Amino acid sequence: MKPKIGIFDFSGCEGCQLTVLSLEDELLDLLGAVEIVNFREAMTERSDDYAIAFVEGTITREGEVERLKGIRERAKILVALGSCAAIGGINCLKNFHNLEEVRHIVYGDKADYFETFAARPLKAVVPVDYAIYGCPIPKQEFLEVAKALLLAKKPNIPNYAVCVECKLAENICVFDKGMTCLGPVTRAGCRAICPTYGNKCEGCRGLVDQPNINSHKEVLRERGLTVEEVLAQFRMFGGCLEGIK
Ligand code: SF4
Ligand code: SF4
Ligand code: SF4
16 A cells, blocks of 8 residues: 655645646656645545645644644654755745734734734654755655655755855855855755855755854854844744854
8 A cells, every 4th residue: 555645734835735736747656656635736536545744834833733733643754845944044034023013914904813923943843854945945855855755764864055066066155255144053954055046045945953053153243244134134034043043
């Protein structure tokens, strides 16, 4: 019998699910090896019988807590799909504002119908077994993690900085072009796509496990950024992470 997989979403833009859908040929190969029983964005059928749950999005409402706990209870393995789910991602920007004001700005005169609380990653609510980082996730990483899990292996998630991939790509460092970059403290796995195309790394994959944040903040300050600008850089995707506040 094929292993059963569910793909679920909470608060997010659904870009990570779209990345999975856009796998096309590889997705057909994957469908030969697994049975997808729950994937709102792609199918109408629903089943609560699954072994692996890929979960996209940040938890931002009370009702989402119970739903996520139910998914956790049913799944043997739970994988956070994308940076919203893994680290809170861009949704955590709202935590730096008055939540009541945010609610009224977003929902206007319908605000009373929509409760909200501070955004948080899945691991703040339930145990998470593995995470696929990125905003959105890289296609290749989803396939590699899915294959590893199907072979009952531990997925190999990079725990070194984007700079390593950037050097391997023989890019000119954007610091040498007068820009700043979060690559030295950000988890690799995206093949340094942004510096490869001449942009700075914005840190969408979150921090490596033991980042030297203070040292990097100092580097950014030496490059002329104010304390607020430095914090804003880290908060874009990492506002829910410890150590950056
Ligand atoms: S991680 Fe980015 S692409 Fe994925 S759901 Fe969140 S906002 Fe969208
Ligand atoms: S461009 Fe960014 S990621 Fe690349 S080497 Fe420089 S600091 Fe590191
Ligand atoms: S270079 Fe940085 S911002 Fe760009 S995809 Fe990689 S981790 Fe994300």
